[in-house]
Amino acid sequence: MSSPQGRHRGDGARAPDGAAALEVELAELRERLAEAEETLAALRNDQVDAIVVGEKVYALVGADDAATRMRGEVLTQMEDAVVATDLSGCVIYMNPAAERQYGHEASAVLGYSWERLYHQSWLAEGDSEACTAAQEAGGAWRGKVAHVTGAGRRLLVECTFSRMSDAAGTHTGYLSVLRDISARADAEAALAESEALLKFSLDAARVGLWSINIESGAADGSAHHDACFGLAEPPPGWNLQQLLARIHPEDRLQVDEALRAAIGRRADCHFECRVVWPDHSIHWIEMHGNAYFKAGRPARMVGIVSDVTARRRADEALREADRQKDEFLATLSHELRNPLAPIRTAAHVLSSEHLTPELHARSVAIIGRQVGHMAHLLDDLLDVARITRRRMVLKKDYIDLREAVETGIEEVRSAIDAKRHKLVLALGDAPVWLEADPVRMAQVVANLVNNACKYSNPEATIHVAASCMPDGFCELVVRDTGIGMSAGALKSVFSMFAQEEAVIDRAEGGLGIGLALVKGLVELHGGSVRASSPGLGRGSTFVVRLPASAGPVAAEMGAAQAPAGAAGQRTARILLADDNADAGESIATLLRMQGHEVAVATDGASAFEMARASRPQLMLLDIGMPGKNGYELARLIRQEAWGKNAFLIATTGWGQDEDKAKAIAAGFNAHLTKPFEPNALFGLINAHLAR
């Protein structure tokens, strides 16, 4: 058949003789004829589905084609991929959905193994065996399998695998219906993720979900919802009535109305209310709800709920603190105003024509005492603020607690004397050493003793003891026989503006911050303070414990105790500059009383002129002055020959370290923070003169 004579232009046909050529042609014609006959036979035997005439194609409809065509059209229309194979696994049919799903045209795959379409893997163990078993039993296996297409696309496929048989019941192949559910699986995964996120958010926010069937009243909720009602698990038969029953009686009506109003107005509802837990404790919850309607009728109410007890309590605490602050401010104004009346009276007496030496002395004493009292109040206030804001700086030294006790008692001597209290001291013979700020320790003692005085009847006895304990601490004990304290008052005795004692505190005067200050100061020193009382009317005892110290080096003691005494006093020429003429003149008067020769200037420029004229040894310069301020003035003076050796003291209302550093940088020798103790000024002057 495929011999060389078949080739039209082949080498073998290059020089045929006439007979041979004819033979070839004849064979070719016979072949053509055979082909034509075969074509006709095929047409007759219904083996042909279309005929071609010219460029037109005519489809032929065979006898059995109606049913076949319908089946074919059904399969063509199907959304699911359908693939049929013969017994050897060759693809004998695939519908357009299968062509799309696997990216191959049927014409390229028919007759090849199904493995050309996809690689299949079973998802669960035993699926493969179950599939075989189902097919052998004559049925179909439904399940999910994973496919990878020829292009590498991964599909999750919901499949039905079944056996095909012909009319005689002979097993002829397999039919696979393959639905790509990757998109559905992705959507399901996204939904699951979204639900997990929602659950996480609700859990993290401790928010519960609830739902009420409006017609039947049946209700349910999540675990957080149950927890809001103090329930460990969902109560059986939970419904709207049960829910309302657990709401605090005073809030129940309001909640019922809120729910009804939300349904009636088709609006959201939102409220906070109290609930009573099974253990009878009261908690606050916050509920948000939303009604859902079905066919115009309210069907369900769905919402969230959370426990807001902590926030409610914090709100209440805040309101209480605010109330206490207001009360404190009222007390403060009252306390600051109190000393003004006697001062005004005393000033009036002093300016009177009938002033006698006795009246003079008494008025001066009144003014001194009342100013001292006001200063004390303000100092306490500032100190408490400093401790609260952690701005308190301790100037620690080795001190004898017994000396602090004596200093502290002197500070409140007037209070002791006013009510004729009897003071019993138990200080021992040996020093009680500790490392502490002596001023602050005296303040602790003063406040405790002052407190004892306030809460004791006149002529009561107050005990003060200081001692070293064997455990390395020293103790300061202040005991009174006064009104004592209830157990409730003991708890808050050291807190600011303690309210239990408010009434008494008010009656006795004072701000009620003394003990808070004591606690703050003691704790700054690494110590502790506690109060005890056998009960109301039976006195109180305060015990301060502080870490003891081994004691100072003797030399340091001497230096620390150097007095700003008046011995060896000499006089000097002093220039004083202050734009507040009264302030300048009052200090000038004090200095003149010490024998100094003092000139006063009220602005920077005239101060410089006066200094150049009189060349004072000492100058006391205010920083905040019009024209030239203190810093500028000091720099100018230092540039002059006469000013090189003068002693310059800066006075300012600002006492921060940086203010002092600025003064030194400008040429000052020393810095005093206003208002300053006259003794501090004298000390500076005397120290300079003694050099």
Place this chain on the structure above:
Amino acid sequence: MDTRARTSAPAEPEYVLTLYVFGSASPKSARAMVNIRALCESLVRGRYRLTVVDIARDAAAAARAQIVATPTLVRESPSPLRRLVGDLSLRDLVIEKLGLPRPREASAA
């Protein structure tokens, strides 16, 4: 390089076949595709090239190849050209007409 590339280029397959069909949904055309592929895969795998031409899409191709009915299989090579009409289900006849090796020969090859 050029020379080597030319010499190492894959040679034309031994059997070059074209199957003209009328859409792959037609049972007769589909059967023809299944039958010829199954036959070639079993007898001359790797030694043939089968091209399927759908005349429902390209009627001109049928006219060019002087096809009068589908399915028709054309043996382009080796020559001479041979045409077989029908679903190619008569296996032995197809083997003979295409000059394919007999199953025994194929297994021996």
